[in-house]
Amino acid sequence: MGGQRAQVIDDREGQQAPGGVTIPAGPPPELVFKRRLRPVQVAHELWAARELVRALAERDLRARYKQAVLGFAWAVLTPLALCAIFTLVFHRAVKIETGAVPYTLFAYVGLIVWQFFSNTMNQGALSLANNLSLLNKVYCPREVFPLATMLVATVDMAIGVGVLGLMFLVFWTAPAATFLWALPLLVIQFAFTYGIALILSVAVVYLRDVRHLLPIITQMGVFATPVAYPLAKIPHRLQEIYVGVNPLGAVIEGYRKALLYGEAPDGRMTLIAAASSLVFLVGGYLFFKKLETGIADVA
């Protein structure tokens, strides 16, 4: 080995490669990396990661309830407690008019949606930041992390819906026959919620102090969204703009009409909400994918 030695270019600056080729000061501009999103490939990758989404959601659920004594009861207790407060404040004190429908039911429907949104937003926003050590070592489509937190929130929501069923029994009413309208509304609810979670999750990685915004959004949102009151309380001419910004308004209103009042949801409002949530979802996804490439650099 002593005789045939590796060719070593004696150049302290390292400007030359072994072949003696000079390395330029920067890469040729046409080679600069650009993120290209091929929808088919993205969808395929996400589908391939379904097992991972399940495993992550399972991890969160197990970890959450392994420690807590009350276990899954927490998923029920939080909305029920809020519901009790709302009934006292808005029904007894402010006297919100809900027609033939018991106010507690009225508020609880809104709270299920709100609780789902705020759970996904709060947990989803931190989903990347909490998993940075993993993100720095293993590749997977990063959008599965907020998606998994939404799945966890969905489980909580399912429990909440079960409790809603019990409430129907308690108040001795049945869900209206129009309840199937809830399905398209559910899609809008998921699309909007996921869009927000995507935007916030990647924003928190880049800007750590964004997480301090979360409690503010949560606190303000529950009153800014028609959870405790009907959408009609918002001035009529502003309603369309309002629903455009916050599709949850139309979603909650729609659920109430379909489940409690036996009416079809307002078509115009629902369409605006659908369009708006689609914008949030697609915009959020593109934003997420654009910033995703730099996560390992800043983490």
Added chain:
Amino acid sequence: MSRDYPLGTIRTQQVWKRFRADQQRMLLRDRVEQAARRLRGDRGEDWRWALRDIDLHIEPGESVGLIGSNGSGKSTLLKMLTRVMYPYAGIIDVRGRIGALIEIRAGIHPDLTGRENIYLFGALLGLKRREVAGRFDDIVEFARLGGAIDRQVKFYSSGMQMRLGFAVAAYLEPHVLLVDEVLAVGDAVFQQRCLDRMREVAEQGTTIVFVSHDLPAVQSICRRGVWLEQGTVRVDAGIKDALAGYRDSIEAQSEATARVGEPLALLKYEVRGEDGEENLHTDEPVTVELTLGGDYRGDATLHLGVSEGTSSPIFQISHEIRLTGGDHRVACVIPRLPLPRGRYTLWTGVYSIGKTDGGTLMSWHSAGQFDVFGPMLDTPPRAVVLAAPVFVPHQWEE
């Protein structure tokens, strides 16, 4: 560019990567300030190249050792191969399933049991639940977890946590296996089992890229070596040549750090073979002659060592000397040099005896290099780490 390469191929073309060199906190208010500065026309951005113009083509089944000093870009390159990190410019193409043998301890969820973590980690690496279940026993066996598998991971020792992470990755059966510094942690037994596992997957035709500062371990696994320096490929050759070049550079750097203000200095040294000839030969006499200078008076221990470049010697010999304030010449004869063919570095240091026992008179440093001619060292089986090259006279009988 869209040519289809077989599974297990790694190709990088003109890959560049840069990082922010200016200190920045990830806070919204800093961004606001930054935006304000930018409005005033001051970009204020400072970038540092981490990798420059990396061209690599690794064929399926090749085993490549990535070596280089800290900050040379090894881990960055590996991260880009795993697709965790994205390049600033260039094309990276890794064909097939990528397995990364990396320290995953922090990623394993502490509140879940070992079993739950294995499934979670398997899902992260893209395995179906069924596939993990099929390898479950192998994984538990490799990680030596036994009965602890249904205990929460937070009650594991750190060694158990680490083994758990490796075990899952090691049984993924990927087309490309990327290994980053796994041997730095873990006990000797586990290190050897990691190497054995790497040898197994290499024999199955998996492409391996191995990053480590444990050069003998790299040599035991890899056939090809890529030496990165300051973000560029300095040498891309057979593993022995790449390692030799890298070791030389380590030696050159340690020589460059001047030792000032020490009581003794090495004025002159000479390494010569039999009859004073310059060439040294394996299993033949060698004389090392040193001349020390300095004001120090008293007893001291002189240490001599020979290494492959690093400061850890292959062997070390010492001798008590009495210094009288003037130049001191000392010679050492090794009747039969136990070194195979290669380039070696001579290290030396002097330490006091007496009241200030062990005080440094001349710190351990490399004096220079010498070449040895003779037989090449026999290659050990793969994954067997040769601690140091030593020539042992021997004879085979059948």
